[in-house]
Amino acid sequence: MGQKRITIIAKNSKSITNFLKTNPKALVFIKPLSIDALKYAIINDKVSSIILSSDNLHLFKKTMLSLIRQYDKPVEVQLHNFNSFVLRKIITWSYRWVMYPLFSSCANNFDEIWPPLAKIDLLVTHGADEEEAIKWIYFSPQKLISKDEHF
Amino acid sequence: MNIFNLIVILWLFTLTVAVILSYRTKIIYIKKIKNKRDIRAKRYVIFDIISQDNIEQKEIEESIRNAVKELGGKLWLEIANPKVIMIYQNHGIVSTNRSGYKILIASLPLAKVQNKHVLFVPRRTTGSLKRAKKLIGIK
Numbered sequence: 001m002g003q004k005r006i007t008i009i010a011k012n013s014k015s016i017t018n019f020l021k022t023n024p025k026a027l028v029f030i031k032p033l034s035i036d037a038l039k040y041a042i043i044n045d046k047v048s049s050i051i052l053s054s055d056n057l058h059l060f061k062k063t064m065l066s067l068i069r070q071y072d073k074p075v076e077v078q079l080h081n082f083n084s085f086v087l088r089k090i091i092t093w094s095y096r097w098v099m100y101p102l103f104s105s106c107a108n109n110f111d112e113i114w115p116p117l118a119k120i121d122l123l124v125t126h127g128a129d130e131e132e133a134i135k136w137i138y139f140s141p142q143k144l145i146s147k148d149e150h151f
Numbered sequence: 152m153n154i155f156n157l158i159v160i161l162w163l164f165t166l167t168v169a170v171i172l173s174y175r176t177k178i179i180y181i182k183k184i185k186n187k188r189d190i191r192a193k194r195y196v197i198f199d200i201i202s203q204d205n206i207e208q209k210e211i212e213e214s215i216r217n218a219v220k221e222l223g224g225k226l227w228l229e230i231a232n233p234k235v236i237m238i239y240q241n242h243g244i245v246s247t248n249r250s251g252y253k254i255l256i257a258s259l260p261l262a263k264v265q266n267k268h269v270l271f272v273p274r275r276t277t278g279s280l281k282r283a284k285k286l287i288g289i290k
Contacts, residue, residue: 113270115273118273121253125223125253
């Protein structure tokens with residue numbers, strides 16, 4: 001049925017390899033804090049998605065974005081304490097480099113959940129097309145889960 | 152020079168009279184362009200209230216207005232001007248306008264009531280209050 005989701009903050013590629021050895025079956029979301037960790041997370045098949053936030057925004061240069069496109073790696077933005085600048089960036093990148101952007105609530109409590117309609121309108125107010133926003137909200141998570149079931 | 156000024160004034164006067172007369176007799180076709188954006192500018196957003204606590208309509212309106220202000224600032228709060236029209240069972244209707252309903256829907260998850268856990272889930276947007284009432288089950 002459902003799979004466990006694990007989020008780790010990685011300072012280097014070694015911490016990712018050590019973690020993947022101990023937790024082989026899970027949806028692994030990595031928040032890289034260095035170029036080395038980001039590159040390793042993109043290339044590694046066992047990593048489900050990369051987390052983008054204001055802490056690691058500076059790592060996402062053109063070469064890294066090209067690598068993301070090459071490996072079709074989903075990029076997640078967490079909405080529990082979202083930054084409008086990060087949202088604007090991911091929207092512009094999603095037209096060219098990031099094929100599967102994910103917008104997660106990452107809620108600790110039920111009142112922190114973001115309903116899909118609210119997510120769509122949040123993206124539209126940040127400058128996304130309505131059609132694209134619907135596609136990102138409804139189909140990107142499906143793609144992530146279906147991609148993970150093949151393993 | 153004075154004679155020239157007089158001639159010009161007379162000429163302009165005759166032209167003005169001609170235009171007024173032609174407008175009355177509809178010789179000159181003047182089309183009034185209606186701004187379509189003004190037509191049916193009202194929007195009503197239906198939302199569900201998920202909470203175990205009892206929350207008053209005034210508290211909900213205040214929380215929604217604060218949420219819009221948090222996301223869009225004072226400018227968008229004044230453009231959207233959200234007002235809670237009614238609460239029925241666990242449904243609610245907020246009135247806004249065509250330019251501000253998207254920012255209102257986007258800011259609904261940010262609405263928080265003090266010391267209470269509550270989630271507002273946007274359901275539908277309609278153009279008439281009658282239809283909004285019908286959708287939440289009021290006949």
